[in-house]
Each structure stands twice: as C-alpha cells, then as structure tokens.
Amino acid sequence: MGxxxxxxxxxxNVGKNVKPGDIVTVNVxxxxxxxxxxxxxxxxxxxxxxxxxxxxxxxxxxxxHLVPASQIDDTRHFKVGNAFVEKYGMKNIHRSxxxxxxxxxxxxxxxxxxxxxxxxxxxxTYGCVGAFSSGxxxxxxxxxxxxxxxxxxxxxxxxxxxSGKLPxxxxxxxxxxxxxxxxxxxxxxxxxxxxxxxxxxxxxxxSRMSMSNMAIEAGAKCALFTPDEKTAExxxxxxxxxxxxxxxxxxxxxxxVINYKAEDFVPVMACPSNVDNVKPVSELEGTEIDQVFIGSxxxxxxxxxxxxxxxxxxxxxxxxxxxxxxxxSRKIYREAVENGTMAVLAEAGAIITHPSCGxxxxxxxxxxxxxxxxxxxNNRNFLGRMGTSKVEIYLASPKSxxxxxxxxxxxxx
Amino acid sequence: xxxxxAEKIIAAAAGASEVKAGDIHTVExxxxxxxxxxxxxxxxxxxxxxxxxxxxxxxxxxxxDHNVPCDSVKTAASHKKMRxxxxxxxxxxxxxxxxxxxxxxxxxxxxxxxxxxxxSHTCAYGAVGAFxxxxxxxxxxxxxxxxxxxxxxxETLRFNLKGKLKEGVYARDLILSIIGMIGANxxxxxxxxxxxxxxxxxxxxxxxxxxxxxxxxxxxxxxMEVDEITLDYLKAHGREPKHCFASDDDAVFAHTYxxxxxxxxxxxxxxxxxxxxxxxxxxxxxxxxxAFLGSCNNGRIEDLRVGAELIKGKKVHSLVRFLVVPAxxxxxxxxxxxxxxxxxxEAGAIVMNPNCSVCWGSCQGVIGENEVLISTGTRNFxxxxxxxxxxxxxxxxxxxxxSAIKGEIATADMI
Amino acid sequence: MEKFSGKIWVxxxxxxxxxxxxxxxxxxxxxxxxxxxxFSPLRPELAARIKEGDIIVAGKNFGCGSxxxxxxxxxxxxxxxxxxxxxxxxxxxxxxxxNGLLLIENETLRDAVCEGDKITVTINEAIEHKGIxxxxxxxxxxxxxxxxxxxxxxxxxxxxxxxx
Numbered sequence: 001m002g003x004x005x006x007x008x009x010x011x012x013n014v015g016k017n018v019k020p021g022d023i024v025t026v027n028v029x030x031x032x033x034x035x036x037x038x039x040x041x042x043x044x045x046x047x048x049x050x051x052x053x054x055x056x057x058x059x060x061x062x063x064x065h066l067v068p069a070s071q072i073d074d075t076r077h078f079k080v081g082n083a084f085v086e087k088y089g090m091k092n093i094h095r096s097x098x099x100x101x102x103x104x105x106x107x108x109x110x111x112x113x114x115x116x117x118x119x120x121x122x123x124x125t126y127g128c129v130g131a132f133s134s135g136x137x138x139x140x141x142x143x144x145x146x147x148x149x150x151x152x153x154x155x156x157x158x159x160x161x162x163s164g165k166l167p168x169x170x171x172x173x174x175x176x177x178x179x180x181x182x183x184x185x186x187x188x189x190x191x192x193x194x195x196x197x198x199x200x201x202x203x204x205x206x207s208r209m210s211m212s213n214m215a216i217e218a219g220a221k222c223a224l225f226t227p228d229e230k231t232a233e234x235x236x237x238x239x240x241x242x243x244x245x246x247x248x249x250x251x252x253x254x255x256x257v258i259n260y261k262a263e264d265f266v267p268v269m270a271c272p273s274n275v276d277n278v279k280p281v282s283e284l285e286g287t288e289i290d291q292v293f294i295g296s297x298x299x300x301x302x303x304x305x306x307x308x309x310x311x312x313x314x315x316x317x318x319x320x321x322x323x324x325x326x327x328x329s330r331k332i333y334r335e336a337v338e339n340g341t342m343a344v345l346a347e348a349g350a351i352i353t354h355p356s357c358g359x360x361x362x363x364x365x366x367x368x369x370x371x372x373x374x375x376x377x378n379n380r381n382f383l384g385r386m387g388t389s390k391v392e393i394y395l396a397s398p399k400s401x402x403x404x405x406x407x408x409x410x411x412x413x
Numbered sequence: 414x415x416x417x418x419a420e421k422i423i424a425a426a427a428g429a430s431e432v433k434a435g436d437i438h439t440v441e442x443x444x445x446x447x448x449x450x451x452x453x454x455x456x457x458x459x460x461x462x463x464x465x466x467x468x469x470x471x472x473x474x475x476x477x478d479h480n481v482p483c484d485s486v487k488t489a490a491s492h493k494k495m496r497x498x499x500x501x502x503x504x505x506x507x508x509x510x511x512x513x514x515x516x517x518x519x520x521x522x523x524x525x526x527x528x529x530x531x532x533s534h535t536c537a538y539g540a541v542g543a544f545x546x547x548x549x550x551x552x553x554x555x556x557x558x559x560x561x562x563x564x565x566x567x568e569t570l571r572f573n574l575k576g577k578l579k580e581g582v583y584a585r586d587l588i589l590s591i592i593g594m595i596g597a598n599x600x601x602x603x604x605x606x607x608x609x610x611x612x613x614x615x616x617x618x619x620x621x622x623x624x625x626x627x628x629x630x631x632x633x634x635x636x637m638e639v640d641e642i643t644l645d646y647l648k649a650h651g652r653e654p655k656h657c658f659a660s661d662d663d664a665v666f667a668h669t670y671x672x673x674x675x676x677x678x679x680x681x682x683x684x685x686x687x688x689x690x691x692x693x694x695x696x697x698x699x700x701x702x703x704a705f706l707g708s709c710n711n712g713r714i715e716d717l718r719v720g721a722e723l724i725k726g727k728k729v730h731s732l733v734r735f736l737v738v739p740a741x742x743x744x745x746x747x748x749x750x751x752x753x754x755x756x757x758x759e760a761g762a763i764v765m766n767p768n769c770s771v772c773w774g775s776c777q778g779v780i781g782e783n784e785v786l787i788s789t790g791t792r793n794f795x796x797x798x799x800x801x802x803x804x805x806x807x808x809x810x811x812x813x814x815x816s817a818i819k820g821e822i823a824t825a826d827m828i
Numbered sequence: 829m830e831k832f833s834g835k836i837w838v839x840x841x842x843x844x845x846x847x848x849x850x851x852x853x854x855x856x857x858x859x860x861x862x863x864x865x866x867f868s869p870l871r872p873e874l875a876a877r878i879k880e881g882d883i884i885v886a887g888k889n890f891g892c893g894s895x896x897x898x899x900x901x902x903x904x905x906x907x908x909x910x911x912x913x914x915x916x917x918x919x920x921x922x923x924x925x926x927n928g929l930l931l932i933e934n935e936t937l938r939d940a941v942c943e944g945d946k947i948t949v950t951i952n953e954a955i956e957h958k959g960i961x962x963x964x965x966x967x968x969x970x971x972x973x974x975x976x977x978x979x980x981x982x983x984x985x986x987x988x989x990x991x992x
Binding site: 023036037040044047048049050065066071073074076077118119120121123134135136137138139140142143146147151153185186189190216217219221274361362363380382383384385388389 | 842844845846847850851852854855856857868869870888889892893894895896897900915917918919922923926927968970979980981983984985987988989
C-alpha cells in the first residue's frame, strides 16, 4: 500500500514503514526557539540535568516577538538567550532579522524531508518546502535539546486537492481561510494536511507558506507540499530522488479528501473572533474600520507587500485610518526597498515598522481599544489578541487589506 | 529702548508697541500643538467645561507620535479619544507622520509666530525665528478655548556664534556644550537667542537641534535670527514668514556669550543629567547594550546621513541593538530614496517607523535593568529610557553610530 | 484507582491560548505572576474565583492556538485539578501531559452540567455527575509513563541520572 507525504518523511527518519496511529521516536533535524520562550527552555534544560546540546548546529534561536523591546522586562529574554548561546556554543542566532518562521526557510535551516520542531504553533509553516514541522512546548524543546529525539504519533492525512486558475483578486490566504472555515477550528486536529493539484503546483513557495502557516488554525499537526523545482530554487538546492519522492502515492490512504476548483474561490475574511468564522468579503462590504495590518509570518513576504503596493500605488490611506506594514524579514524589507515597493507604501502613508512579529502577537505594534475594528493579514483573530476583548479582528489577504486601507471600510479587492 | 527678538514677538502678539522683560501680557497665539502625551487629559478637561468651544480650530495641530504604533490598551484608548475628538471638531490631525516638532517644522511653523505646544521641546521652533514654548494641558486648554494666554516676557541670554564647527563636530555637540557651560537651570524662564556670523554656518537641521535642546537648560524658548537659510527653508516648504525679527542693537540682554564654534569638541552627556557633559573621549570604552539614532533632536536626514556614511559596509556589533528612527515620514521617504534606509538595514540596525521611540522610553526599544543606552535623544534622566536602574548617555549621531559598531562608546575617528 | 471530587467551572468551545493567557503577560517573570490574567479576555473575574481542587469543563478544541506552555502551567497553578473537554488541541495536549496536568476527553458531560455543580472523577474509569456515570478512555502507555514520572522534566532527570 502507498504512503502519504508525512508517512514517507517519518518512515525515512525512523528507517521503517509507518502508518497512522504508530507512536515512534524521531531524530530531529532542526529546532527553533524564539525569544518569548528561551528563558523557560533554558531553565527546563538545566533542570533536566543536561550538560550540553545534542547538536549545537541544529538549534536556532530567533528574537522576533520582543523586537524592539516594548516592556522593561523584555530585554531580560535577550540576556538569557545570549547567555545560553554563549554557554552552549550555539551559532545560529538572529537578534533582529525577522520572524522565526520566515527565517527558518529563508536562511536555509530547513530542507525538504526534514523533521523540525519549534516553540511556536505556526511552526507548521515549513511544510511549504516539504518538511514535517510542528509546534511544541518549551519542556519538550528542552528535552530535544538534550536528546535530539521526540516521540510522535504518526498522523492521519487529509488531502486537499485544488485545480484550476484562481481569480485575480484571490490569494493563497483566501484559500486557507476558506479551508479552515470548511474544516472548523478543530477539523484537522492531530492530522496532517497534504496539498496537491495544479493550483498549488503553480503557486510560489511564499504562497504555499501562507497556507502551511495557518494549518494549525484548523488544529493540524503539519501541512505539506510536495517539493518541486520552485522549492529547489527557493532552498538553493538540487532535489534528491528521495526528496522528489515526497508525494502522496496514488494508493495512499487518506482519512478525508477535499476537492476545490480554483475558479470557485472568492476573497474571504475570518470574522471575529474565530479563525473558522469565515465569510465572503462581499457579505461584509461597508463595515467601517480603524486600522489595517499587513505583515506577520502568514503574509509579510515580498509578494504580499507587492500585492498591497499595487493597490495602494498613487493612493492614500483613508483619513483617520492607520495602515501598519511589518515585513516578515530583514531580507524582505531590503528587497521591498530595492524594487520600490517600500516607497509606494510610504508614499501612501503606511507606518512601516522593523521586521518582527509586531501586532500579530499582541504586545505592541498597533494595539487597539474598545469598539475598534482592524483588518489584518496575520493568522489569529482570537478575543483580545490585539487589545481589549471588544476589538474586532478580521483576517484577510494582503490585497483585501490594502483595498480596505484605501477605503476606510471593508471592500472587495 | 531696543527690544530683543522675544520681546518683539510678544509685543506683536499682545498688540503692544513695546514690551520689556518681566512684563506680563495677554497674547494672541498663532498655533497650538498637542501630542498624545497629554491630549487625552486636555479633552477630559474640555468636556467638563460649561460652555466648551474652540476659539479657532485652524490654529490647532494634534499629533500622535509618542506611542506609534500603539503599545497597549491604555495608549490605544487615549489615541482613540484624541482621534475621535479631532474628527468631530475638524482639527488638523497627524498619526504616524513623525515626531510632533519635526512635523510642525515641516508643515506649519513660520518666522515670527507665537506657538504653544503641550510638549517641552516646543522651543525647537526658534530655528525659524518663531517663539515656541512648552505648556501644560491646562494652559493649553485655556488657549484652545480663548485663542489667548498670558505670558511673562522673558529675559534673553544672547549667544553670539562665530567661526565654524570642525569636521566631525555637530550642532548637537554645540548645544550640549552650551548646556554644560550654563547648567541645567542656566536659562530658567529665559529666552536663548542665537545670532552672529557663526549662525550662517549652521543649516536648518543644525538649528532645530540647537533650539530643541534649549529647554534642557531651563529656557522658556529659543530664538534664532531669520536669514537666507531660514527663508529658503520656508520657501521649500511652501510657507511665508509672518515677521522677520532681529534684536535691536540696543536691546537689553541678561547676558551675552561669545561662542567660537571651532573650539567645540565631540561631547557626551553622562547619566543622569543633560548638563553632565564631558569630552566624548573620556567615555570611550564604556559598555553599551543599545544605541539610538533618532528623535526630534537628531532624527533628520542630515543626522541619518552622518550615521549611514559611517556604518556603510560595516556591521552593528552583534550584542548591540541599534535603533534607527527617522524623525518624520518625510525624512523616512528621503532616506529611502538616498539608499540610507538600506544601508542601515544591511548593517543590521533595527529601523523603526517615525515616532518618539526610546527617547522617552515608550514602546520601542526600552532598556532593562542595568542596561546602557547611547542616544541622540533629548534627555538622559534616570529611568527615562526604561528601567529605573538603567543608564543613558547622550551624544551626536556620529558618536552613537560609532558606538553601535564598536559595542562600546566610541568616537567616529575610531571607526 | 485515584478518585477526587470538585466544583466545576464551565467554558465553551475553542477556548484558545490567548484567552487562557494573553501574550501581553507572557514575558512576566513567573507563571505565578501571570495567573491573575488567566482567562481575562473572556472572563476577567474567573482567575480570582477559582479555588484549589476545582475542575474546568469545556467544549471542543480546548487550548487551540499557540504553543505557549504557560497555558497548562497557569491552569495548574490556579489549583485546577483537571480539565474535561469535548476535545483538546494538539500542542496544548502535549504541554499539559508534560506538566502533569490531567486532561480528560468527554463528549457529553459539558452539555449536561451547570457551573458550580460538583462532579467526581475516577481516573481512567468514569466521571460521575448527579448520579450519572460518564465513561473515560484511558491514555496511551507512553503518556502514562511521563505522567507517572511526574512530568517530562522529572522523566529527563531520571534519564540523565541513570546515565551517571
């Protein structure tokens, strides 16, 4: 019988065939720790009695949630992180280069077929290059740092097949929001998502990243795309036969198969206060807004900024509305400067911040208050995520978000 | 008897032919600036008035600059209050356009005006020969409602500038040296007036840097003689002067200082007072955790150029957080087009949107316990930039950038 | 088999990690510092009212969202004996086990109870509410091992000690 992508990745790792429900111990290829949790990881690691990292090269520490520090205690995390790096000889550290999930693939830490864990739920992102990646807590991270291994339960796979050509105003974000709406916030809990079809084959790695990033919002353990030529170019590698084989077999067993026609997609938004509360933008038109946020590990990439700039070019952000743009990484910021995107956004009146998690993690970067409404391109609209519990958060694509910034209300892109 | 610049502006605003230091006059104000530091308080008081009214809404400029983008539910609520009020009353409103004083200089202030700002560094407007002074929100409210206020005519300290700053010495070194010389209360209640041939060697950015910091010597206002440089600046920004005043030859000054610009050296103001100035060389080697290039004092394109030139092709020290924050959106756009933003990004700096940033210890780059910041900001008071037990050194853009590269206090010649 | 009773607090579906502990408070020094803010976006009064030995009964997808381990740690620190929900989100589930917070999945209890009711839990057997028994499925063996050791930290300590 054939295998799904996740079964192949795990099977390759443990050196035997696996099936859903198997509990196996995998060798971890890479781990990511970010600034919020490094103090906890460090203390658990020492409490567990470890003396050294299992492999210093395989650990990556990224400061992103607290850059720049917004509260007096935040810099303590940098201190603890820097001391940990020094003590255990870590080399892979980024102190202000952007959001962890962007950097992990952009800086080449993750390759197709890898098994990667991170202290952040959106670690599912790396499935965009065909890696099995998932979020864990800091206690488990500490144990991986010491042992290099983690037990996992091999998940069932939901196959999502999309074919055809997307309408011009629809982005990958609209697809993943629609899927989460259809599956429900727990519709893929403990499961793997596998994306196939010519629509996703034609997508950039950046677009695939938006989708794998948000898989966790349906509860998924991971979300996988088959590595292809685009993946190879993005990762700067030649694909090996093993990597090329990371495709779901025709006779693989799926617990669910969902088919979409690309032409049927329309711009959508996730309405307050659940990611699966998804509605077509056409039904929301006219709703007044106070702020727009374009950024995050979901939608802070160059193609996202360019899509927004195309809509904002020669226009101004509506009076009394703020547009906050936070690129996902230093590299993206520089590319956007280089190709003129930043100048267009600045001319339109955008508030452009340094690459970091910014508003998405709700600590700074545009916090809102009672009665305010924000259209945002990030991944969560939970109650209180960006301010008080009376803030309404609508999640949208960069195109939709940019169109709303110009109008001052929800409109179709 | 002759009058000083300050006296002439007040006389014009009071409709009097002559005023002298020590007089109290009721004056008509030209402009009223308020930012998100205190506007919410002004609005609260306004709403308690029996018959609230705004004398002339066209004189009001409200600017959100201290916490942009918002860092907490509390500041979000205060901004919303300000935004809603501005919208309702048709008040000129900026949010995210930059630090209030820079936005005012770029868009509103002109020579000979009398301006109240609900912020101490309003004295910056003297760079174009306008009388700007900082007030509290009660004074601001009275002026907003009546269009008028009372003012004690200040005595004037006159600074005759001659010569030229040496290469590698900046206006910021000049004003820090002056504050060091006269002390943090050396100009209490007074106007600091700058003139002389040396003034001609200072561009508008230098002049703003000098005037902006005069409040750190206690000054009520700072004033500079209007000249071609002023008029060119105003013209470039589409404005005409209201009055071009200069002090009369027989004006009475409380004291006159002669400053030879060529004697000024790179300066550092040590924690925790602005007048605690020493030769920058004395601080070389001091460990730093963070460096800040920005603020209404030193976040203009000229300052960013100094930093960028120094850091081009080099890297920020790996353990230093180097914050670069242009003073306004206009400065940011200019820096973008000159490749300066990219130079800083390439070097590893943290480039933030125009706002007050760590200069006042708000939402961006606050420093922790026992941490050390070297800054082009306005103040180094204890706890100003974050934790109560932290340390701020003030220096020029060149010294700050050099320090960011070295990871400890360094001067530009060491790079 | 271990048995305990407690007063219940009833919550709905999709209780996410931002509700359990908003990001704003995540950089506070200790979990204890964070506990007053538990559940604050949804029910700001709740943290102060929870008493040692209380039980949370919730709907589906409890703990969805972030990987923040403070979520189960805070619930434990508040004195909550166990959380019973229709289902749990994956990362939260692992984090809870690793910290020794007992989680029980039950599909029907949530819709039968009212806040303030008393229930009795017999581990790996059943929950009793107003005379009705709700069966519980038992946990996989590898998880029982971690819980038996008293959480993952203790399990690792044991491993490191045995290595000498």
